[in-house]
Amino acid sequence: MASISSLGIGSGLDLNGLLDQLNDAERGKLEPIEQQIESQQVQLSAYGELQGALSGFQGAVSALNDPSLFQSLSADVSGEAVQAAAGSDASPGRYDVEVQTLASAGSYATARLEGIQTLDDVVVSGGGELQLQFAHADNEGGESLPISIAADSTLADIRDAINAEQTGVSASIVNDGYGYRLALMSNETGREASITGMDWGDVTLADGVGFSDTATAVDNIGNDAQLTVNGIEITSASNQVEGAIQDVTLSLTQEGSSTVNVERDTRAVREAVAGFVEAYNSFKGTTGELTAFDSETGQAGELLGDSALRTVESRLRADLAGGVGQGA
Template sequence: MASISALGIGSGLDLNGLLDQLNEAERGKLEPVERQIESQQVRISAYGELQGALAAFEGAVGRLAEPSLFQSLSANVTGDALQAAADADAAPGQYQVEVEQLASAGSLASQRIDVELDEALTDSDSTLTLAFGNAPDGKPDAIHISVAAGSTLEEVRDAINAHEGANVSASVVNDGEGYRLALMSNDTGEAASLTGMTFEEGFFADGVIVSDAEDEGAGAVVQPGRDAAFSVNGIAIVSPTNQVEGAIQGVTLDLQQPGSATLGVEQDTLAVREAVSGFVEAYNALKGTIGELTAFDAESGRAGELLGDSAVRTIESRLRNDLSAMVGDPAQGELAMLSELGISLSLDGTLSLDPAELDMAIANDMGAVERFFAGGEDVPGMAGRLAETSSQLLGSNGALTNAIGGAENRIESLSQRYVRMEQGIAQTIERYRVQFGQLDGMIAQMNQTSDYLTQQFAAMDAQLGRD
């Protein structure tokens, strides 16, 4: 930098300023390359936007290509007694359900214990036994919980809650006159209901009084657990839980309250209508994205980032061919064109949907609608064909991927060219700097020679004047 600042000292010329101007002029050669790199980056961003819209369309047609969509069932309930959900194993039908009682968890409480919470209940290691009256197969009918010597009522509660196999929740309750140990089963139903709570002999410390108890340590049943009781079309059913599976094949019942309800299991036409509407909306959104990216404003002269792009033309052409092609055989009474489902292609290239015509096609023959969109085992339907095309366009060798790869390659090539040009400019400026230094030195020497000659001539003039 010192050499740059020293330029012009000898000659008196603004060589530093001239060198800066030359440098600016040389770097101006980089601007076209910078603009090309920026243009390719903008194209990649535009390709990404188009990629997102096409992926959304692929998802929409992929849903329509699934046969399970047209075979799905819905469970519709009239009444507040229950809620229901149907899966693929359900069969269409009507069911009358009467809920008599809901399943509930059993609860149990000890007799009142006239002690403070921080007083010890036992002076030796003891055992608390919880009994279950009708334990299901594989479950013990009694649980034995170890209680350490010196344990307070709260510590007994904690020991119960910490026991993995107890399957109960313990708490301490103050009834206004004293404390009780209260237990509730974690599961509903008679089989999970607690029927007894007994203490090993010597559990209570001396001086502790158990009120209102015939036997020291006896437990009092507050509420037994109950099974849910209901009927389906007059058939009585009992369940330990309020969520019932298997009473009606493929249907899960969630009992809410005693009462009557009518359950209808039928084809889920709403899901099909929503899927078709989603397909139309996704395609129109894709067309809208393409329109924005390829638009041209004559007034401003502004062109879309992908105007005239070959990848965009490929996408539009392939999707348009799929949409306009026939699917089924009209001679066999099959749906063959989108227009038969109330879907038409507008002049602007978007799709429009007539919901009433679609509803009619679904009501007349859901199977025909399924074959049109989802196709059969060997022949893809309209949605399957569009899904395959979208997948190819988005794939590793698809039009979009290749277009993005091409733009990235051009950016890499331009970046390398930019670096080479920068290096060339740096070399040119350095050459100018050397030449300017030489010029500065030459002019400085010439100035010195001029000054010397001027002095000599002046001396000669003075000498001649004295003579």
């Protein structure tokens, strides 16, 4: 059977041409819709730029409108003995600070252990409670904290048992060149937190193991910080001193003198005002580009003549003018 290769064979009509013309006509109807879609997409993109500029300006306004901005204080320090940070309730003024002593953490090291050659050697054959002794001021005899030690413990086992209890000290092992010692360091500074000793009376040392009579224990009691503020003597267990100056935290860094000037933080206000001006200029620059018209090329900004943009600019001008009027 013969196939038909062209429409209209035998009729004399150019049906293929008619079909192409119909297709062109239908596509022509879609062109305005496609142009409208493209225009809407360009406009949406322009609104996105406008929203971004407005968000930036709104953030700058919020920062400038924060009451705490005008209540903030700064602490200017001369000298290297302290660093200072002022809160909102601090009192402006000048404070002369003299640091006599920094706070330090206490440490304790046992006498040298004799009778062990390696850290794998058993130190305690019979388990019990090892007592850590602290120099707390609320207890004239100090305070003891028990640490459970298992039988057949090595020096490393004892160290790990102390560290596992989180008693306020960190235990380590020191080799002084002739043998091993158990060393403890208080985690906090100040005299009250100092580790002052260890009582081994409840545990049984392994055969041949003992403490040296010559390489005895080393006890370093921690110090409280000693300082004066405008001549007033102050003691602190920590080098972070709070309350010596109202709502000012002093960080003691070294012995010596410093002067702390607490004053209104005008720098923060200046930065907020500069941020406001920059955000406003950025907003105006964006709106200028979106509403521009080039008479030579005939090219117009995406939002030229847009009523929403005109409303935004009008309300913004009114708000700024109203703010100036209230402050005048």
